[in-house]
Amino acid sequence: MEKDDLKSKLKKIKLLVMDVDGTLTDGTVFYSARGEEMKRFSLRDGMGIELLRKGNIESAILTSETSAIVEQRAKKLKIQHVLLGSRNKKNDLENLAKNLSLSLEEIAYIGDDVNDIFALQVSGVSACPADATYEVKQIVDHQCKANAGYGAVRELCELILINQNKSIVLTENW
Secondary structure, X not given: OOHHHHHHHHOOOOEEEEOOOOOOOOOOOEEOOOOOEEOOOOHHXXXXXXXXXHOOOXXXXXXXXXXXXXXXXXXXXXXXXXXXXXXXXXXXXXXXXXXXXOOHHHEEEEOOXXXXXXXXXXXXXXXXXXXXXXXXXXOXXXXXXXXXXXXXXXXXXXXXXXXXXXXXXXXXXX
């Protein structure tokens, strides 16, 4: 995609929708001896989401997993739109857009694997972490330099804010 085309698309974004495993996390799952599941999230990605919110851009999670861990992370990040257990991400993305009175052009989607492809294809801006699958890398508007769980989401957040001329200004009130 041409750089100017991407810049034009980024200016329209009002909502960032994120996959979780392989996007917000590095795709690794840890299990304790008692069967407790744990996932690793990047604090920098979290700050990117918070910066988006300060720039009046909402965020959402759309994942095929049903996980209390994801619910807790979304709560911590004040993400209001959380869709768990999705079996058709494109359909769920379209319904989310409709419910929020947004066009698909106003939505950026970041995902990493084949179950994200149809949602990526209908989004206004599609992106993936550097370590996404080959098939996903072939169709996205932007391939992040950072890997999943290591700042890819933050990178996309900053790209959106910069292209909307919204400065990433720190305030004393966090």
